Amino acid sequence: MTKALLEVRGLTKFFPITAGLLRRTVGQIKAVDNVSFAIAKGETLGLVGESGCGKTTTGRLILRLLERTAGDMQFRLDGHEVDLASLRGEGLRGFRKHMQLIFQDPFSSLNPRMTAMDIIAEPLRAHRIGGRSAIQDRVRWLTGAVGLKVEFLRRYPHAFSGGQRQRIGIARALALNPELIVCDEPVSALDVSVQAQIINLLKELQEEFGLTYLFIAHDLSVVENISARVAVMYTGRIVELAETNELFHHPRHPYTDALMRALPKPDPHVGSGRELLAGEVADPSNLPPGCAFHPRCKYAQHKCKERVPHLQDLGNGHLCACCRAEEIELPGVAGMADK
16 A cells, blocks of 8 residues: 555564563463554555454554554654654654544543543643643544533533543544544443444544544454455464455454454344354463464364465455465355344
8 A cells, every 4th residue: 555644564563571580471462463554545444353352452552652572553644754653752742732532431430539621622732732722722623523512611521421521532532633443442331322423423523634543453343334345363373355345245264254243133023043152262362373353263284274264355355364265255244133
């Protein structure tokens, strides 16, 4: 992707496992293992997978909230490439205004001792952007942009509903006019009706301000609604990446197929057709040999236990890391509807 806003290559994060009085390293948790992808300016890339697969860690590595073990991250700003991994000190602090985060929990991410006005204004004050009057004007404008009333700005977080709190978090993320926003499961803690409102708000803001999203979630139905492309993660690795429509109608990895089979059906009188995965998610500190998914995969063969599959292009930008991607046929959402 030649015009990518963000390009990640071989991103890796291992957490050491220590033991004994001397705290010697006796193992490693492979939270993120050789992850590569790119996000174009104005695009939304969905990142999905079960809890513990490395989605949030990937987002925090990009934002430099965690230090990587290996890999490169290139950010293109005003025609210039910035090596995110090399930024330090004031350079990193100054660059943070170009990348912001929307947290999963809209309550714990807001300081209960601060008013909505102070919460939204905090990034502006931290980066010393504008005087008091200019900051207040900016906050009032942001409040309207996310669908809140200006009269609410003197209230504290406990006085808001979950959806209103998340709107405050979105306004805070927008305060510095960022190019990239990492949305870390921004609707998973909300009611379904409120989820739709927040998703629609994010789409409207993206269209209005040309925002770029890395949208992290475990709910495929939410990701389908907002993402242009979707990357599926399992045990720290991307196992499939494709355009949203292509992924949902022509999945090529058995794990993606399993996630789709877990989607609830809107009609309570229709059977779900679910086939629950056997076994447990692989231990990231002791991954099985070969494909990490093979102990749970009904399509697994002997070669799956011997060779670690790498992402291969199956055509039209559809990438899949499966030894049998070109041999098996998976139904996708169309097949799920028939069950």
